[in-house]
Amino acid sequence: MAAPVIILVEPQLVENIGMTARAMMNTGLSELRLVDPRDPWPLGEVHQQRMAAASSGADEILQNAKIFATLEEAIADLQFIYATTSRTHDMVNRIMTPRAAIPDMIARAAQGQKVGVMFGRERTGLVNDYIVHANAKITIPLNPEFASLNLAQAVLLIGYEWYQAQDQTPADYIHTGNSMPATREEYLNFYHRLEAALDEGGFFVTKEMRPTMTRGLQNTLQRAAMTEQEIRTWHGVLSALLGIPKRGQGKA
């Protein structure tokens, strides 16, 4: 499925073009188009180096970037165009959040449509004459008292939403590396050993309190969701506290 084309309209700073390429690379976007950039293309060596430094290695995107004299040429082959803007314009227009725009983009891309997202120049954003070319506006919900984003950061947020929509990373899990979570048996072997040692040490003062206290201990230990390796470590901790010498460690 084709990712949306990113269109920078009249970008003023080559650093921002470089940082945009980096943000695109971070988020799986690849096609960059520039409309009438301030510095003439191909760039001179100094500008080229400043852009490359800002891109942190996203050269491929910069090398494949296409330059257009006008917005109309840059978007001629696209079937649906989103305009990012932080301002409320007078025009009647469809306005979406990035989170709502992405499923719309994905549905269009899945149909074979070619879609693009345009970003205006630094400071001024997209003027009405450009916004009229968009089928919908995307406005990123941000602190209304302080909503101005750097150009590449706006691209990053759109790209981020795009990437999240495709991504299959588990939302919340315990990374256990080379070890596996302990089985119930491994866990209970440790717990019963602990409980016996506590009985021995006089921890459970009254018989009446015992069920509440054992439930509490189990509750804490289970919440830790230990791995098999960690259970082994805590067996060692328990042995050390009980004064049991380590295997192979003779008495003095």
Added chain:
Amino acid sequence: MAAPVIILVEPQLVENIGMTARAMMNTGLSELRLVDPRDPWPLGEVHQQRMAAASSGADEILQNAKIFATLEEAIADLQFIYATTSRTHDMVNRIMTPRAAIPDMIARAAQGQKVGVMFGRERTGLVNDYIVHANAKITIPLNPEFASLNLAQAVLLIGYEWYQAQDQTPADYIHTGNSMPATREEYLNFYHRLEAALDEGGFFVTKEMRPTMTRGLQNTLQRAAMTEQEIRTWHGVLSALLGIPKRGQGKA
């Protein structure tokens, strides 16, 4: 509800501290803590100016930033700490996406817990000795071939998710400015006038095709979801096409 504290561990560049403040201000975060920043605090004038320029006016956050010599001191009062990291560490740890971490933060903040998110230094990120202080890790899903983010961009993405979770902006709507969407009557008055004019002009060639064609026309017009003001404009368009002079515009 208290927003999460942002903790930058050993930040190396004052520009990144300034850009972090900007990203925080963009996304409704306010409390910034710095652990052992490279440049000694309070900053000299040159560093101060570079940081302020990068913050684009987020002075309030920078003025209230607190500086700590060690991470332990910086997080001593917090009840739950998230560590952002792009690398898979050997340690067994709970790993969340930002999108899953935010509801967790909100639930904790709603209970009155004080929570924080730590970010490591540029290039190296958080080392294991620091990650051990975290209750959970946050890893931002990004292109695994190119996952390195600028420090302030990582803060921006966390802040962005935080802001979205509180935000009530409609996800997808038609902004109509001072005008209201047309009523059904206003719409039908226009449509019937158009249909009558098309009848007059011989547009509906055969009686059999007429229902299909009228449905198609209505379909297009309705999808435009015009405002009352736009309906008036299109009445004018129709009049102009029919050669009807504008009100007050006499014949030559």
